[in-house]
Amino acid sequence: MKHTVSVLVQNKPGVLARTAGLFSRRGYNIESLTVGVTENEAISRMTIVVAGDDTVVEQVTKQLNKLIEVIKVSDLTKESYVDRELVLIKVTADSSNRAEIMQIVNIFRARIVDVAPKSLIIEVTGDEGKLDALISMLKQFGIKEIVRTGTLALGRGPKVIQSGKD
Amino acid sequence: MNLSGAKALMKSLECEHVDTIFGIPGGVVIPIYDELFNQEAITHYLVRHEQAAAHAADGYARATGKVGVCMATSGPGATNLVTGIATAYMDSVPLVALTGQVTTDLIGNDAFQEANITGITLPITKHSYLVHEASEIPQTIKEAFHIASTGRPGPVLVDIPKDVQTMSARFEYPKKVHLPGYQPTYEGHPGQIKRAAKAITEAHRPVIYVGGGAKISGASEEVRALAETIVAPVTMTLMGMGTLPAEHPLSLGMLGMHGTKYANYAVTESDLIIAIGARFDDRVTGKIASFAPNAKIIHIDIDPAEIGKNVRVDIPIVGDVKRVLQKLIPLLKDTHTKEWMEKVQTWKREYPLEFGETGLKPQYVVREISRLCPDAVVCTEVGQHQMWAAQYFSHRHPRNFISSGGLGTMGYGFPASIGAKIGRPDETVFDLAGDGSFTMNCQELATAVAYDVQVKVAIFNNGYLGMVRQWQELFYDRRYSQTKLSEINFVKLADAFGAHGIRVDSPSEVAPAIEEALAVPKPVIIDFRIEPEECVFPMVPAGAALNEIIDAKNGG
Structure with a gap:
């Protein structure tokens, strides 16, 4: 099972290496x-999505x-939260299919951020399900490149993760 | 007050009451060594290999409970510390490693003697710092010592570029640290302590399983009080040896791969394991699924990440072992262990540690050392002799057995014994060594002689990498691949360094040799030419359950 872990860290050099290194080792x-x-x-704040059962995630934590x-x-x-990811997708597009792609983009409330004679770049945010759906719809046109930010997440409601164990 | 970085470092170390450093100078730490030249408060011991600096600082720390300090130059100096740092990390030893670094403008340029030592040591340090400004030095040193010595102790590395050592900055030593992400839990949860008390009171077959955490916490008295209150047997890990004296009637000695049969049987049949500052290492548990299969487990440890890491725990208590036990003991009432203790005592009588009588037996040598200097600080290297030292020395004091448990570092014991002797100069310090291990850091004879550190080294010389040979004998059809060692004349080696050497070939020479070693006011090597193919028994084969333990009769 996937777990989304939110980690507050001191903003210091090396902290990313320390965290990422811990996972690999x-x-x-x-x-x-x-x-x-x-x-x-x-x-x-780091948002880390880690695969594993509860014991694994307990050890990670x-x-x-x-x-x-x-x-x-x-x-x-463990609680209710909102997660989002931003993806840029470069698809093959010319005058024959551009309109069709734009329709799909509209349905997903995505945006076109670059147009060239033979390609488009689409910007989309959402959770994993929505992004996967859009990507699979776009496959038929030919996806040239994809870049993803990775998941960002915040717990719902007024509760916050306090930045201090003090 | 403005000071150079190097001077600020010295002042900071003084503020941390550091009086002993082990190290070797080099290109980028010359400014620090230049300040050291004027220092009277700090004695620097020049070792002959940086690995020994780290091990000596580690031995010093384990023997005294203080933070050990070692220092090396950048690049190879720093990388030579790595094994020592990893050793300290695995055994939770408070250590501060100071390294020089190339000047800040050269970092990342593959400069001469540059190594990214903070990167290299990332997985083997509790924390590390690369200092960018001289003004950061006091705060960094304050934090380094705080982190190294509190909570679950461990090594901290501070990397200081050469230009930072020479730049000038205002010096003010901070009174406290502010580390919002580092607040160890010392007090155990009262509800959990109550639950533990209830489980202990209800248990019929409890076993107390003690690790190195009890020593670190200084909880020997509490462990003894717990055992005597509930009348339960106590077994210790290699790191825990000495927490309860070996002669104590409730002591079962060591458990695990080379533990006593009675300790392993007791754990296997127990209905309640009280784990104190121990981490259920694979050498202790054997096959994890068969470890104490019918027992509830109470686990007391200051490091929450150790709880539930290897075994399922029923009652976890995060906190300082000593404080938790102080709260727990008054809650304990009558127990029902009479029958259990009878059973355990029967095992103890039936399956004592024993060895044969032919030739010069290593076990006999350990017993003689134990008899002639029962209060000695015993350091060991790693391998067969280490296990014999754990099994046959009658450990009495918690900080008197110093051994690389987690990492299993050959070459550790001798430099560690030098550090231990410097930390506790009035006590007899023995390094029990194998001939393989000892040669890994035998250059430190020069250090011992130069500073007149009168450690006594007992080499259990079997001409083999003995533990590997034992595995080859038992599990690889006696194919002794690369385990036969060539002959070394250790008496001449001692002589070459200005130490004293003694050779022992027969049992009758053992006691006189030990007496001679104690009498000679020099570092001494005793070359015990032991039975070459003696094995360590009992033994739980790797991956087997603790009760599948073999001894010389059914295994050898």
């Missing part, structure tokens, strides 16, 4: 990892907590 599989600064610029620069780890999968 303990044999855990990362599906995706995103990182960026939070409302407090001294703190970054504990091991992450042992890292000095990790402030807080929270398994969002």
